[in-house]
Amino acid sequence: MGKPLPSIQVILKKEISDAKGSKVRKQIKERTGIETGAILSSKLFSINHSLSKKQLSRFAQNCLQDKVTDEVFVNQIHFPKNYKSFIAISKLAGVTDDEGISAQTALADLLNADIDLCVQSIFTQELFFLQEKLNEENLKQIANKVLGNPLINHFQYGTSKNPNDFIPFVPTVKMEVDTSNQFIDLDLADDALIKLSKEKVLALNLAEMKAIQAHYKSEAVVAHRKKLNLPAQASECELEILAQTWSEHCKHKEFNAIIHYENKETGESKTINSLFKTYIKGSTDKVKENLQAKNNDFLVKVFSDNAGVVRVNDQYLYVWKVETHNSPSALDPYGGAITGILGNNRDPLGTGIGGAKLLFNTNVLCFGPPNYDKKLLKGQLHPAQIMEGVRHGIEDGGNKSGIPTVNGSIVFDERYSGKPLVYCGTGALLPHQYLNKNTWGKTIDAGDLILMAGGRVGKDGIHGATFSSIEIDEHSPQSAVQIGSPITQKKLNDFLVKACNLGLIKSSTDNGAGGLSSSIGELATLTNGAVVNLEKVPLKYSGLQPWEIFISESQERMTLVVEAIQLNILELLAKEMEVELSVVGKFTNNGFLRVQYNEQIVADVSMHFLHEGVPQKTMLAEWIKPNISEPNFNVAFDCNEILLKLMGSLNICSRESVIRQYDHEVKGKSIVKPLMGSQGKAPQDAAVMRLDFNSYEGIAISNGILPRYGDIDAYQMSAGAFDEAMRQIISVGGQLPNTKEGDEIFWSVNDNFCVPDSVFHPQDNPDGKIKLAKLVQMCEALYDMATYFDIPMTSGKDSMKNDFKAEGVKISIPPTILYSMTAKMPDIRKSITSDFKMVGDLVYQLGTTYDELGASEFYKLFGHLGANVPLVRKEDAKRLYKKIMEVNELALIESSHDLSDGGLATALVESCFGQNFGLNISLDNFKGLTLQAILFSESHSRFVVSIKAENKASFEAFFQEQATFLGTVTDSGKIEIGMNGYKLVHLPTTQLLEAWNNGLNSHKVKRDNGNS
């Protein structure tokens, strides 16, 4: 072992209380049950620069120490007295250490010296000192489960007996690799082809492997390779390129498969040639026709770029994309979520020419319950740990990028405890033109340069695209973890916006799944070819094989298309904005994607085969009606008790503790935020943002997701989620599209399907046909709803293998669809918030309640599923929504909250939280329904609204039987609900608020019960 590097330790002065230490102590107690005593936190820097003693101490005192609050120790580790244990956490080799890089920046500025900021030379460690003397097993458990993640962190721990043995850990990447070109013989029997696919994590099936085998045997390919002096076999790099491009993630093979569908319930059978073309693109094509017929064609670009583009007005286009990042979040929740949101940001950023201004983020998360008490399988993280990591990742990803997180949702279901779902959405604005060129077009000519901008390439994220296309098991590759750096991306983002506005960029795209191989491979379809020189790609460290460079998913990178004449000026701008830029190749038109490494050809693939060669899958779907029925429900129940329980239940309770840690105000344009009212407690339906400071035009943002309804009926689940997202926008004062000629009301929707493995296999996946049938029905509902309401899908995503397998157990998610809706708000000042406004206002339900308690939160309290799932009655819904639009012209509605989880009862209670109002409600106007149906049925297309008493007559005359009068807003501070003279609910609003506020907290586990 060599001499340790110079080190500097920073620790708070004794008189400053260590808030971080206290928080960590609490987290450890909650998650592991271990009592650590007081904890002190400290930071350690190891410096790989030759500095004089004086320089080192100047650096310590000026750059690392806060003179008011910190002490520093140079070249010695200070172990505070009376703290008997310690844990040190550092990054593993090759994992970006942003804080180290920032320290390098500070050192360069202090010395006015040139220091390479692209190569890590200062390494940080977090040190925690624990008061109690803990054994090694406890320290290890704390390190692995609370303070870090063994996939990305290195841990050192011990007791005060041995602090002198502590030597700061400095991660170094040492790899000896053979960068010569490897060729792989594909002349193999079927089972050997499958084995090859599995060993190399190609995620290709036999038919696909055989298509590649046949391609390399074909005469044209043999002759072409001979001409280039390439062996007849496929190179490793070629196989990897094909695997990335043909991955489920990139080519959506199952959504494009031929599906033989049989509905045993109705006797119907049909063959579907591509779910995507038939239902998703099919619905948008139909909607586009309908829109055009009424001179409302706001669709500018759908399904053909990184994000959907619609027209807002003469000034702006709106760009919208929602993606998932499930598999990475299961392994490393923080890293998975942060790269999920940053990666999704790069989609609107790389749409058309590029440089859209990011306006907001949304996120919808599905987790196992935080009080999950089953034994954890090998490689499975506890849902509470996943939730905290994901939340933190979204916090840093959004907050540090200056993008408000304005809308979201969290769904709990035990079936998400293997793989969580992490949906990340980003909306952005593009001007119509940059210097008279349409911004949304992607044009490339042969001869244009290919540039890579942003972060460097390392081993992180290799096989992300293929990995997300297979189930997670205990052998999942470690390099699949991606590391996010919001500051690198922020610099890249600022640079790209400026460069695009200056007309220096011709086109751009994100480097996401499949890395350069996918981004260049896709852009090259526009010219029909490209040449890439991999030795020009800047690396984080040496030792990568050429194919690894090409497919690595290292983050914060974009691929830019630049005309040679613009290169100099672009490079100057990049230097000034401290963004690394490299020319890595150019576009050609010879029909081949060629990849070279130091003059050697490592791949030369036909563009046609690359993009058209993947064989179409054939899949089987069969629907058998599940054997379910309504429970014989004649239990007497106490409405007060049930209501308190519901308010505190996991899927209904307040998300405030999460929401407050997201910045939902940056940019100063947030109008309807997740929580409103004078106390900031009232939950809202859709979010509303204004577009700029000179006009009151805005946009409403909502999401619909109802996975548990799919246990009864997948079609109604999908239709219901569609209605949920749509009615939230109606509730906040939005308008349906295409109701009037030329009304300029745009809607832009992303559909996101997340399903378990739906490929039938008699042993491994015996219910695969039913799962696929559910997917078909979800798509049918999408088509029916979208075309009925003229609401278009503009982009979307599917994630097909959401299963977690270990120790012979499989945890599969329920088939899930998220509709992420956005729509124009012509005047944000007319937005309607959900909270009641004044004492004396009259409260109504709009819409009709049915006996639809199937899969309701109410039934769940009693352990029932039921059978009467809420049905979407789209004709009734449209009639009601159009009336609400009309009445909003007259501004008659003072508050509006859509009814969802928990039904009427919870919506009434939530509407009181703005100001702790009371309510005096009678249910006498409901006829022919049971009490539980009136209060807790989750029938769709309903709202709780309030109006001024003086508008009673006109309001009732307008809505007639669509409105049910319920009662009045009071100042009693009590929620009182009665029927036929009986008092059913009689509770202080504050008591309900408390139950609702503490819901997440009350579902925490005291101890982690898994294997450590």
Add this chain to the structure above:
Amino acid sequence: MEIVKSLIITGFGINCEEEMAAAYRLAGAEATIVHLNEILLKDYSIHDYDVLNFPGGFSFGDDLSSGKVMANKIKFKKLTNGNTLIDELKLFLEVGKYIVGICNGFQMLVKMGLLPNINGQFEQEVSLIQNDSAQYEDRWVHCKVTADNPSPLTKNIQQFAVPVRHGEGKLIVLEPSIKDAILNQKLNCLSYCTADGSITDEYPYNPNGADLNCAGLCDPSGQVFGMMPHPEAYLSLYNHPDWARKKRINPALSEDGEGLQLFKNIVQHIQSQQTTANTQK
């Protein structure tokens, strides 16, 4: 009357530059956004402006503590003329101009020694550290203005609502002499308070546990001003979480947000100074 010229610094993770610019424009000034490296590397002069602004954000990701790396750049990085930017800031202040820092910008000003700068040495005297909750929080708070404080930004305002959005906003004043000077000279121009205006250390009214319940500071000259909450995020009535009810209660309510008044104040103050200077010529 000459138009007031406001310069807004951006780059390296600053992210509130656009709403800062909007604030000045709505207040009647001209606003220019410039990347810090244009000043550091390309001789862009701050001296053509009347007021210089460090907006909020996450410069360098809050690494090495919030605002620290930027403050370090400003203190040590040499411009092409051999000066550091802090030398230029001193010259800027000497001629009576103004510097404003919001949130991350406030953290920078504190760490580069511009606030409170009681000793006039441009050395760090107080600090802003991690919130008592040890987490980032976005919530609305009330700020009470210290009467007769030296800053022109808070003139004629008694109290206003505003969002905080930070993880490191707890003001630490350890040195008793500094504390006394802050109080005696009324440099703690903003304090966290309840809706009815009582200054309090109770969470979440005081969202971070700041010493003196202090939300904002100015220097003894009143030329340098910094605050943790974000007035530039409350330019419009419709930013307030309870706007709908406020408007119901008072339909004639102004559509301006309460945060805008701070920017109107500084712009009007500079204008009136210019007018006085012109009449004296």
